Amino acid sequence: MARSPKEAIVIIIDVGSSIVSDGIDVKPDFLLRAIQCVSMIIKRKIFSESKDEIALVLLGTEHTENNLDYDHIVVPFSLTLASWELLQYVENDLKESKIRADWLDAVVVGMDLLKEHSQAKLFAEKKIVLFTDLKSNVTDDKVDIIIECMKKEDYNLIVIGPDTNINIKAEDDVDMDDTNITNGTDKLKSKIELAGSHLLNKILNEVGGVICNFDEAVPQLMYFQKKNIRSQPWNIVMDIGPEIKIPVVGYKKISRAKLPTWKQTSSSEKGIRVESERIYTRQDENQTSVDPEDVISGYSYGNTLVPMSDIDKISMSYKSGPKCLSILGFTKSSNVPRYLLIGEGCMHFTAQKNDSNAASALSSLINAMKDLDMYAISRKVYRDNTATRLGVLFPKIASYECLVFAELPYSEDMRQFVFPPILTDKNKPSQEQLDAIDSLIDNMDLTAVKNEFGEQTEVLKPKSTFNPYLQHAYHSLAHRALNPDAPLPPVKEEILKLLRSVFEDKPGYKLAIKQVEKCNKTFSLYSDVDAVNDKPIQEATDLKKVTMESLMESKIVEVGSVKPVEDFKFLIEQSQPFVEVCSQMQKVITNVVFEKDPSIYNDWIPKFRENLVERGRMPFWKRIVDGKLGLISSDESEISCVNEADATSFLEYNEPMQEEEAAPVEDDMDEDDL
Helix, strand or coil: CECCCCEEEEEEEECCCCECCCCCECCCCHHHHHHHHHHHHHHHHHHCCCCCEEEEEEECCCCCECCCCCCCEEEEEEEEECCHHHHHHHHHCCCCCCCCCCHHHHHHHHHHHHHHHHCCCCCCEEEEEEECCCCCCCCCCCHHHHHHHHHHHCEEEEEEECCCCCCCCECCCCCCCCCCCCCCCCCCECHHHHHHHHHHHHHHHHHCCEEEEHHHHHHHHCCCCCCCCECCCEEEEEEECCCEEEEEEEEEEEECCCCCCCCCECCCCCCCECCCCCCEECCCCCCCEECHHHCCEEEEECCEEEEECHHHHHHHCCCCCCCEEEEEEEEEHHHCCHHHCEEEEEEEEEECCCCHHHHHHHHHHHHHHHHHCEEEEEEEECCCCCCEEEEEEEEEECCCEEEEEEECCCHHHCCCCCCCCCCCCCCCCCHHHHHHHHHHHHCCCCCCEECCCCCEECCCCHHHCCCHHHHHHHHHHHHHHHCCCCCCCCCCHHHHHHHCCCCCCCHHHHHHHHHHHHHCCCCCCCCCHHHHCCCCCCCCCCHHHCCHHHHHCCCCCCCCCCCHHHHHHHHHHCCCCHHHHHHHHHHHHHHHHHHCCHHHHHHHHHHHHHHHHHHCCHHHHHHHHHCCCCCCCCCCCCCCCCCHHHHHHHHCCCCCCCCCCCCCCCCCCCCCCC
């Protein structure tokens, strides 16, 4: 996989006191929220295994430590990969001071760091992220030089603060043009804030930076992202028969995100990895050790082990030939239902770069398949002699033209199920029930959900919906890395939000649910568990009186379906009423034939008919025909797959012609023969 371009990020945090000389107090949790944002930035970089480098600059410290010797500015971490050490420092070692320093000087220090390290390393982007409340005095005599330098070096400036709004109002300057504009919290700003905001406005307008407050930044940083890697191109010549060949390149578009594999470590000596050692022994009393060279693989079939040596494995392995992407044929899209698409992801195929002939040919193929609503069944071999993949190529024309490859199953991969019909005369829904479900579906439309701004948007898009399992796992790992002895934290609220329905607070959805509950009299979506379990509690059994004989003893009170013949004989021996026992046996037989799965009887009766013919017992078959005891049709059982016509034709059986007249057979069969 090709690496993504890496970035250089300088994070500047204002740790100066939030109380300035004029006594106006900004939000007291400014530093805490800044630490929260910076921590999430670092965690995201760690878990995504990013190659981006981060530097940390502190503004408003009691001492000075930077290359330019600007007062009250410290650089504890120069540009380096995100690490747990950096995260530990941010979360545990940052303390608020009573010093106010010039935030523009800190920006210059950050620019110097980027300049120094970008000479030896290549960065795709260079960013400066400034966390400040704009409460300190700022010197703007060299602001034009700073702006020109930022433009020349292509630095991006991102400013995050408590109540960031450029259009603000001075509390003691009522003659300004923006006297009716505040910072969004109805709190007037001081002259210091006003001067800093206007200076920041000038810089951002020139360099094209970004400014936002904590409420806007935190939602964008609260979720972890997977490792960002660029898909490795797969260059192949796609062939359609022996004559048509189109050079294409494929990129893996979708693949399942997984947590890193667990490593074995020592529980007594934390952080020390351990290695496993495998020993082979015989299954005998002495547990005799076996040399690994004397061990071969084998398949177990019952009690028999079929050994297969390495040479045998090579001989039995399938040779798929050279890598290829061959179109076997075309079919209508309706012949490839979505449930047939399998595999771990899909690939997008486009024409190879700088090949105009391939681009023209592939474009013609894609548009023709789109117009004719056709898919291409194809054979893909990724490397020489690797497993052959059967798949489908379907056209996609959006922002670019491509063929999308998805894997298809082989016959051995498929499962065939036969289910009874859902709709029957007994459970056919009424029009009122259908209308209620229609209303419920309409109120659960994911494409028409209003956001916090009252705009209709589509929610739960796969590309913007995070996996709550992975998110909680990353939060737990980060917590354990920083707090080795502390218990794992509960699930965060923002993760629980991913599990909640987006329609919980929608009035139309609640009304539709009530309507469904009202119409559905036979089955409730939300059953009353207490009512179901509200049964009298049986008296506890005295365990002292329980014996092995009593546990093994089975009490027979009626003819059951497991051993009906034994039950019948037992009840007769117990002097139970003969008529009642016979009635129970008749009920069991009726249930087996009609109320249970009729396919068992339907599979058996044709074989029984053939057996009667072979033995020359056609008179008994005539008795079955007279009693209409043939196949069970769908009219007799709702789950039967045999229609009435097939059941009737089954009884209309003609005895095959015999070369010699068979000897007459007495009609002396009874029910025991059946």
